[in-house]
Amino acid sequence: MTSAPIPVLSPTDARERLLSLKAVLFDLDGVLTPTADVHMSAWARLFSPYLASRGIAEPYTDADYFAYIDGKPRYDGVRSFLASRSISLPEGTPDDPPQLDTVCGLGNRKNSAFTESLEADGVAPYPGSLRFLDAVVDAGLLVAVVSSSRNADPVLRAAGIRDRFDVVVDGLVAAEMGLAGKPSPATYAYGAHLLGLLPEQCVVVEDAHSGVQAGRDGKFGLVLGVDRGAGVAELLESGADIVVDDLDVLLPLSSHSSSTPTPGEPE
Known part of the structure; x- marks a missing residue:
């Protein structure tokens, strides 16, 4: 028996639903900035030699990043990946030295490793995401960032x-508010609360x-997936209403938006 196809919004329908809502809650790494690449490199610099030092033959790969780490709070990512290799370590405390x-x-x-790369190379926002951000604000929606990273402020x-x-x-x-990390919807719900809104009023x-998954389980009004390597089908299966490879695919949002459409995209 074949499973029923996952319903997917068209760009036109996604734009219409977005404009019926009141706020857009952005993840940071991989959505607004290409720092996901810096994170991926830092995780590889951690786990590749670590596995080798323990004599584990199965190497760390980018697929491990997407399966066990991507989007999760840092220590949850460590714990999840170690479990995939049947490695159990003491939890420790957040002030543990990196050598421990x-x-x-x-x-x-x-x-x-992430901080060293950020300080050495800097970061610029994705041009398409910046255009989308401008258009969202021009359309009168509120905006917020909801990130699992503890480095969100320096990255922004x-x-x-x-x-x-x-x-x-x-x-x-x-951590300060005692909120569970993604895939729990708690941080997104808190972001909506700070804007004075309910989840169903937010993207x-x-x-x-x-x-x-957090957006789906939190019953947010629209979940936009951006495929930076996780995979279109996989993001749809996780609960995205639509998946694009760049946010400016959804432009222009309205006739009042100052943004211009991507060449080749319909008005």
Whole structure:
């Protein structure tokens, strides 16, 4: 027996639903900025030598990143990947030094590699995402960032867009407020709450399975998937209403938007 096809919105229907809502909640890494690539590199720099040091033959790959780590809080990502290789480590504490072989120590080791790369190379927002952000604001919708990363503030500042968002819910806020990380919808629900809205009044924009699942399970008004490598079919199966390879595919949002359509896209 074949399963029923997953209903997918057309770009036109997605635009119409988006404009009927009141706010857009953006994930950061892989949605607004290409820092997902920096994160992927940092995780590989952590786990490739770590597995080798333990004599584990199955190497770390990008597929592991998308399956076990992408979109999750840092220590949850460590824990999830280690479980995939049947490795159990002490939890440790968030102030563990990076050299320590604990879940938190490995997470802090990864973060050191990420910070070094960010400081050395900087980051710029995706041009299409910036155009989409401009169009959303022009259309009168509120915006916020909801990220699992504890580095959201420095990444937004490095990208030159921190001042675009009055509400940023990141890994530090989640820890302070005791919010479960993605795939729980708790951080997205809190972002909506800070905007004075209900989840069903908001759009979630995500590139990770865990974030798309959070949008679906939180019953948000629209879940936009952005395929930066997780896979179109996989994001749809996780709960995205539509998946695009760049957010400017959805432009223009309205006749009042100052954004211009992507060449080849219908008006």
